[in-house]
Amino acid sequence: MRPFTTSDMADLACLNGISVSPTSSLVATVAYRSSKADGKWYSQVLLSHPSLGSVLRLKGTRDTVSLSSPKFSADGFLYLLSDASGEKQLIRIPEEDLTGEGTLDTTPYVPLTSFPHGITRFDVCGDSCVFEVPLWPEEIGTERALRGMTAEEKEEFLYQREYGPREITEIDYKRDETFGVRDGSVPTLCLYSLSSRTFTFVPCPFPLSHPFLSPKGTYVACHGQPNQGPRFSARELFVFPVESPTPVQRTEDHLLYGEELAFTQDEKNIVYPAWHMQGDCAIVTLKSIPVVEGESLELMDFSLPDTPGFDGMPLCLTQYGESIDMLQVVGDEVHFLAAMNGTVNLYAVSLSHPGQVRSLLTGDFSLHAFRRGRDGVLYALRGDWYTMLQLTELRPDGSFRVLWDPNPQLSSFxxxxxxxRHVPSRDGSVTVLSHVIRPVPFEAGKRYPAVLYLHGGPEVCYSCDFWHELQILAGAGFAVIFCDPRGSSGYGLSFCNEEQSWGQEAIDDMFSAIDDAVSLGFIDPERIGVTGGSYGGYMTCKLIMHTDRFRAAVGQRVFVNKATSYGTGDMGFYSARMKPEEVNIGKCLMERSRTSIIRNLDHIRVPLLLLHGYKDYRCSFEQSEQMFIGLHERHPEVPVRLVMFPEANHSVSRTGLLPHRQRHVQEMVDWFYRYLQMDTKEGGEAQ
Amino acid sequence: MTRHAAFPDFLTRETVASPAYLSTLSALLFLRSQEGKSEIVLKKEGETPRVLLSLPGLSSPVVSPDEKRLAFLAVSETGRQLYVMDLLQPQTAPVCITSMRHPVMDPQWSPDGKWLLFTSPAAEEDDEQWLLTPASPGERPAWDPALDPVAITDFGYKFDGLGFARPSVLQLWVVPADASQKPHRISHGPANFMHALFAADSRHVICESNLYCDKKESIAMDVLSIDRETGEMTRITRDKMVVSYPNPVRPLALPGGGYVIGILDYGEKSTHTNEAGYPACTLYRVSGDASTLTPITRQTPDCFDTVQFAYNAGIGAGMEKVQLSSDGTSVFFLAGYMGQGTVYCVPLAGESQAPVRLTDSAWCYNGLRTAAGPWLLASRAASDTPEQYVLLHGETGEVRVLYQSSEAWLREIPFSRASDFSVPTLDGESRVHGWVLPPQEMEEGKKYPCIVYVHGGPHPFYTDSFDLEMQCFAGAGFGLIFCNPRGSSGYGDRHRNMARAFDGSAYTDILQFVHEAGRRFSWIDMDRLGLTGGSYGGYMTNYAATRCSLFRAYITQRSTVNALISYASSDMQGSSADFPSYGEFMDHEVEHSEIVGMEKVSAPFLILHGMDDLRCPVEGAHQLFVALKDSHAPDFPVKLVLYPHTAHNQPTEKRQQQHYYRTMLEWFKAYL
Structure with a gap:
C-alpha cells in the first residue's frame, strides 16, 4: 500500500454513459484513458454480460481509434461511433457477434456513414437514425455533406483551421468549450433510413443538436438555438415528425439544461431539464411538455422540503465527457440522478401526479449514469470516496455487484x-457539509499542514466520489478540507443562492469548515493553504486578500478583474439584460473596476501560485496575468509564480492532456510542500 | 501604363536585400526574392543582372573582406545552416560549414577572413555537442510551444513575434570559414546576444545583450565584448540603453580598435520599459579598451537624431544603419529628418560635432553599406518608385543608380506621387507635416473618397517612401492622407513629445491636417473619409471614433483598447508605481482607456487583430468588439477579424495577407 501520486494518474480510466440491450443480456459503457504517448484521451466501448459475468472489449485497428456512444436497437444491433476512418462515423455490430469475451476487433464493420466531419451525437429506433453532424454553411445542402472530404478538400479544410481568418460579426462568437472563437460549423440534423439507406437533412436556419427519437421512432425531439445576439447560446426544445422533418419550437425562454431529453412511452410527452430561477437562487428542474400542443408542466415542487434539483454537477474526475444517461422514463415516472447532501443518488417523480420527488436509492456513493433494463434490473456507473466509477448492477437496498472495474489497481493504494462533518453555519441558518481527508500516512497525535480545497461554480458540489487531486494532496502529507458553502448545488433551492455565494455567507461557511476541521486535532492551524479553480480561484484570491488564516495559496484559472474579463471571457453581455442604447461602456467598466477583488491585491502577503490554461475563454488567461504582474510589480517580496498551459482551456485539470493534468497537480503539491511543510513560521524551506 | 496597382501585386512583388558592392568587380551583389524563389544576383554596372545561385530558403549573403568568398544561409533537411561559396569560381558547389540543431542566423565575417560569427539559439543547460547535432527526423523538439507549460517567475516572459519565453535564447557562435573545426559557442548566460560583429583584431566580438538588464526593462540592452578564444566577457556600456529594438543599430568596429555605438539619451539610468518612450539617439566613439565613451554627434537644427524609425520605408533589408567611410575618417548614419530617411556624415575624430546632411527630401534612404573610395552603397525609394540601390558620394551627395527593383511595375503601373505640405498645430507649438497620395489616374473634376492612415508608435514617422499598400488603395480609387502628428520623431524633441501623442494634441493635429488637405485638393471628398491605422494608429482610430463625426468608416488595426489589459498582458508591461493602491491605479487606467465611450461610435467599425499579438494584446480586440456589439443596435456594422499565427503586424502569410487587404478594401468600398 502506498500513497497515490501524480504519476499514478496515467493509469486512471474514466467511464461515461450506459446502454442496456433490449433483452438485458448486454450492458455497454465507454472507458476513457489518456495515452502515455501523446497524452490525449482515447475511448473504448466495453460490454458486460451480467448473466455470464464476462466482459468484451471492443477495439479498433490501432490504439488511437476511439469508439464511443454505444446504443442497442430493438432489432438486435449495437450501434456505435468509430473514428477509425479519421472522423467519428456510425458502425453497427449484430448482437450475435458480441457473445464472447476478451476483445473484438471492430475493423471489419464498415461505417454506414461518411459525413465530412463525423457525427457528434446520434439516436436510433426501428428503421430510423438521427444524426447530429457539424457542417460548415457552404457544405449544407451539397453532396459533400454526405461524403468524406477528398484529399484536396481535407488539405484546404486543415489550412483554414490553422490559418483561416476568423470573421466575427455576432457577439456570442467564442466559448471556452471551443477553445475560443467558434470554428464556424453549424450543428445540423440528418435523418437516415436503415432500410432504404437514404439520408435527409433537416432544413433549419439555426443550430439543431441533441436529437432523440421517440420510443416508436415517430418523432425527433432536439435542442435548437433560434436566437441571435447575446442569447445565441440559450437552447430551446424543438420537435418534428420523422416523416415530415420541419422543426417546431415548443419552448420559449426555458433555459434548457444538459444533454438529455426523454419521451414518454406513449410518445405524447417529452421530459426535459431546465433552469428554475427564483430570486437569487437557481436550480435545475424537470419539465414535461406535450409533443404536439400544449403548455409545459414543471415536475418538481421546490417548496417541498428536501427536493433535489436534477443533476447538480457533482465534482470528480471519474466520469469523462458530457453527463448522459441520467434521465429515464419508467412507466408513469421519470427516474433521474441528483446530487443531494453530498451524494448523487436515484430519485423519481411522477408524470401524472408531479410535485413530490421520491427517493429510489440512497447511500454513500455517487451515480453518474443509469439505465433500468426491461427486466427491471438497475445498471449504473457507481463510485465513492475510494472507488473510481465502476459498471455495477444495483439492488434496491443499495448493495451492488461490480460488472466491470476499469481501475483494479486502485486497491493497492x-x-x-x-x-x-455537518457543521452549523456561523449565522445558524444552515448546516454546511464539510469533509476532511487524513494525510497519508497518518499518525495519531501529530499535527499536519492542511489545504482548503474550494470548488468552482459556485453552483456545483462535492459528492461522495473519487477525486484524485484530493488524494494526491493527502498522499503528499496534507490534510485536505473541502466543503459545500452557501451557493453550492445539491442542498435544495434556497441553499443555491448566488448572492450568498459571492458574499460573506460563503466565506463564513468556509471558515466554519476550517474551524471544525482544526477541532479534530490533527491539523496545524498555522499551516493551512488554500486552493480552488474558477470560482474557487476567485475565492482563493479573495481569502488571502482579506484574512491572514492562510500561509500559501494556489489560484487555479482565477477570476479576479472584471474590468478586463469583460469581453475576453465568454460571459457577461450587457445587451442580454438591457437595451443597447442604455449601455454606457465607461460606466460599466468603472463599476466592474470598483467591484473587482483584485483591487485589494496590495493586501496579499502569502506565496501565490497561479495555474492557467492559455486558451481559457471562461476565465481568460489574462486574469492570472493581472494577478501576477500586479503582485510582482508592487510586492516583489511576495513569492508569485504563474504556470501557463498552452492550448489548454478552462478544463485543463479535468479533460486536458495527461502531462498537463499531472503538472497542474504537481505544481500545486510542490508549492504547498515548499510553503506549508515547514514546522516553524521562520524555519527554512523544506526538501 | 496598362493597369492600376492592386493587392495581388503583393504576391508577385520583387524584394531585394543584403546588397554588397564588390569594388574588385565594380559589381553589386544582392539577394532577390520573388514568388517564393530566392536567388543571389550579381550585377555589374551597365550589365544585366546574372543569377549566381538559387537555393531554397536562401538568405543573409555576406561577402568576405577580400571579396573572394560569400557566406550565406540556406535551408536543407537539417534546417537553416551556414554555407560558404567561392565567388571566383561560382560554378563550384557551396560548402555547408554548420550542422546546428537550431537555425543559424546573422552571419558575419572576421576582418581577417578566417572566421565566421553567427547567432543560433541555445539554452543555458544545453550540451554543446547536442546543439551541434541536427535533430533527427520525427524527433520530439526539446521544447514544444504547443505542449510544454511555461513557468513564469519574472517579467519579460513573453515577447511579441517570439511568443512565450522558451529556455533557448540567442547565443553567439564562431566557426572557421574553412570548416577546419566545428562551431563553438562564445556567449553564455540566460540572455540574448545579438547584433554582433568582429572587432578589428578578429578575436573579439562585440554584441548587444540584455544579460545585465532588469527584466522589467524589456528592450534594454548593453554592449558587450567577448574574447573568441577565452570566452571572457567585458561590459562596454552600463546603465545606458543601446538602440536595439525595433530598429537595431549594429555597433561599428573601427579598424584601429574601438567602436561606434548608438545610445538613447535617457540620461544616466535607463528607466523606460516601453518602446513608446524612445528619446533621441547619440553616436559614441568607444576606445579600444572600452574605457572612454565620447559622443561624436550633437543635435542641430539640421540633425535631430542619429537613428530613424521610418514607419513605411520598407527598404534596406539586410543593410546597416551606421557605416564608416572607406578611408576610416567619417561615420555615415541614417536619421529621420522632416519626414524623410536621411543620410548624414560626421567626422569620427573630435567630440559632439554637427553632422552634415548628405541627402535631400526627394528620396527616402534606409540602409547603408561601405562601398569603395568616396562612395557609399545605399537603398532608397520614393512614393512612386520602388526600392533602388545606389552609390552615394560621401562628400558631394552625387548618386549613381545601380539597380532598380520591380522595374516591370514602373512600366505597367501609373504609381501616384505623394504631395507634402504642413500646417501649424492648433496650439502653435509645432507644425504637422504630411502627404496626400492621389488615386492612380485621377479624372479631372471628379471627387474621390479618402483614407486617413495613422502610423504606429507613436515615435516612428511617415516618409514618402514607396508604400505598396497605399498604392493599392490608390489603385482602387482612394486617395490617402497621412501625416506625422505630435509624438512622431524626425521633427525635433518638441514635436516628439510623448504626452502630446496621447493628450488629444496629436488627434487635433491629424484633424487639422485632414481639413487642410481638403482645402488644398478639390478632388478630396470630405464627406467620404475613412480612418485607419495600426497599433498607435489603431489607438488613434479608437480615440477619434468616440469623439468626431468626420469619418464614415473606421478600421482599427492591432490597437490598444484598455490600459489595464495592456498593463498586465502586453509584453511591455506597464507600471502602477505612481499609485498608492492598486484599486486607484485600476480606476485611473480604466477611466483613461480608449474603450470608454465606445457606445458613441456612429460609423461602421472594423477591427483587425493578430491572434498572437502580445504587444497590443488581442484580448483588447475581444473586449472592443464585445463593447461595440453590446452598446449598438444589432444591425450596426461592427466586425472583428482575427488572424491566427499573426503577431503585432499585418499578416505575412500570403493568403491571410490577401484576405486582410481585401477585407479592408471591401469595408472602405462599402461605406465610403
Missing amino acids: DFGEVIT
Missing part, C-alpha cells in the same frame, strides 16, 4: 480516510 493507501488512500486518506475521508471524515464527513
